[in-house]
Amino acid sequence: MHLYIAYKRYSSWSLRPWLLMKEAGIPFEETVLPFAHDDSLQRLATDHQIPATVPVLEHEGRIIWDSLAIMEHLAESYPDKELWPDNPVLRTLARCASAEMHSGFVALRSEHPMNCHRIHPMTPGRAVQADLDRLAVLWQKFSSAKNSSEDFLCGSFSIVDAMFAPVAWRVHGYQLSISPGFERWSAAMMALPAMKQWADEGAQESWRVDATESIGL
Ligand SMILES: N[C@@H](CCC(=O)N[C@@H](CS)C(=O)NCC(=O)O)C(=O)O
Secondary structure (H helix, E strand, O other), rough: OOOEOOOOOOOOHHHHHHHHHHHHOOEEEEEOOOOOOOOOOHHHHHHHOOOOOOOOEEEEOEEOOOOOHHHHHHHHHHHHHHHHOOHHHHHHHHHHHHHHHHHHHHHHHHHOOOOOOOEEEEEEOHHHHHHHHHHHHHHHHHHHHHOOEEEEEEEEEEEHHHHHHHHHHHHOOOOOOOOOHHHHHHHHHHHHHHHHHHHHHHOOOOOOOHHHHOOOO
């Protein structure tokens, strides 16, 4: 099992399956492809005739090239890990919210790119505020549906938490405000050993992407 990712400082899509596999205890090897600094991602894409984006998972001779497809593949490959919640109501909600994250929250994702090592408070614009308001509604939906005092969205950590993990870094880095429920979730996420490991390893990287480092200046 081999996961290709990009910068731990910046690559939000890479973080999702990496965090899921670490937290689930699925062993894997990893390679960082710094696509803004060399052509290693382009070469991987050409070799496999896939888009030049990360994450990419290589597993048992198969190539899976999209974050959500990778996490679905892992859920299917490791049923005992319960990567989606067992409860069907929560599972439906988790799938819908994960798909919504995958295709939505465009303003939040584009105006506040993930940067795990920069604190730069910003006032959200109208479109970003609408995304933050939507997150508060989603968190309330999970809170009403789950029967657990645990702070992850479905009680125990699952794919939907991994899907929203970069939002925890964005809210932290740009000092955005969502809701008390979101803050409890975010604190639980930040306390995960794998989130700390990701940030620590990102801090060791020397690559910088100026466009991301200068957001809000
Ligand atoms: N929808 C894709 C998005 C992947 C994506 O956009 N990844 C970014 C890194 S976070 C990327 O590879 N960008 C390459 C580039 O901009 O050249 C997924 O979910 O995997």
